[in-house]
Amino acid sequence: MLMSRTLVLASNNAGKLKEFSSLLAQIDFEVRPQGEFDVPEAEEPYLTFVENALAKARHAARLTGLPALADDSGVCVNALGGAPGVLSARYAGEPKSDAENNRKLVAELAPHADKSAYYYCVLVFVRHADDPQPVIADGRWNGVIIDEPRGAGGFGYDPYFLLPEQGKTAAEFSAAEKNAISHRGQALRALVEKLR
Ligand SMILES: O=c1nc[nH]c2c1ncn2[C@H]1C[C@H](O)[C@@H](COP(=O)(O)OP(=O)(O)OP(=O)(O)O)O1
Numbered sequence: 001m002l003m004s005r006t007l008v009l010a011s012n013n014a015g016k017l018k019e020f021s022s023l024l025a026q027i028d029f030e031v032r033p034q035g036e037f038d039v040p041e042a043e044e045p046y047l048t049f050v051e052n053a054l055a056k057a058r059h060a061a062r063l064t065g066l067p068a069l070a071d072d073s074g075v076c077v078n079a080l081g082g083a084p085g086v087l088s089a090r091y092a093g094e095p096k097s098d099a100e101n102n103r104k105l106v107a108e109l110a111p112h113a114d115k116s117a118y119y120y121c122v123l124v125f126v127r128h129a130d131d132p133q134p135v136i137a138d139g140r141w142n143g144v145i146i147d148e149p150r151g152a153g154g155f156g157y158d159p160y161f162l163l164p165e166q167g168k169t170a171a172e173f174s175a176a177e178k179n180a181i182s183h184r185g186q187a188l189r190a191l192v193e194k195l196r
């Protein structure tokens with residue numbers, strides 16, 4: 001089957017869209033965010049990243065008639081049993097707020113000595129809404145949560161996510177540095193390999 005060469009990016013998150021715009025320069029699709037097609041946010045009711053990402057990709061593909069790529073991601077904190085995990089975007093409730101989420105994360109973690117955490121990202125690509133063979137890739141990035149923010153780059157939990165080896169938070173990396181090692185960068189490179 002001849003595929004359309006336009007791909008809809010099934011996300012409304014400006015931070016993700018920015019990272020994808022440079023990461024996706026290497027693939028052979030014209031990439032357009034779902035906002036351009038007035039696709040409203042999909043429900044994300046599931047317990048796993050992969051189910052939520054699949055739901056988002058299908059939703060965008062169904063409403064646009066185009067192949068779609070979705071990202072479901074979050075921060076998983078070991079001392080909190082993996083929380084906030086799939087609930088990362090809504091950790092402090094609705095409406096979603098990075099500032100409130102970060103405040104809650106620091107407060108929940110205060111009594112714990114183990115500050116280790118990781119970012120996790122699942123990407124799902126569907127050729128069409130009913131694609132029986134979605135292409136799935138993931139990535140993981142280990143760090144520790146700190147209680148004072150550092151840096152102005154990135155988005156979400158980045159100012160509180162410290163990479164001990166580099167001695168910087170994710171918000172202190174340049175966009176290119178972050179993409180080179182992040183959960184999202186890893187997942188996208190793996191996905192591109194699978195699409196070849
Ligand atoms: O590299 C990252 N740097 C900082 N924070 C991050 C990162 N990657 C995921 N995160 C956080 C942001 C949000 O709290 C949650 C994603 O939630 P998630 O549902 O996948 O995305 P979302 O609702 O913001 O946008 P959308 O669903 O339209 O893609 O994890």
Ligand SMILES: [Mg+2]
Pocket residue numbers: 044089
């Ligand atoms: Mg979401």
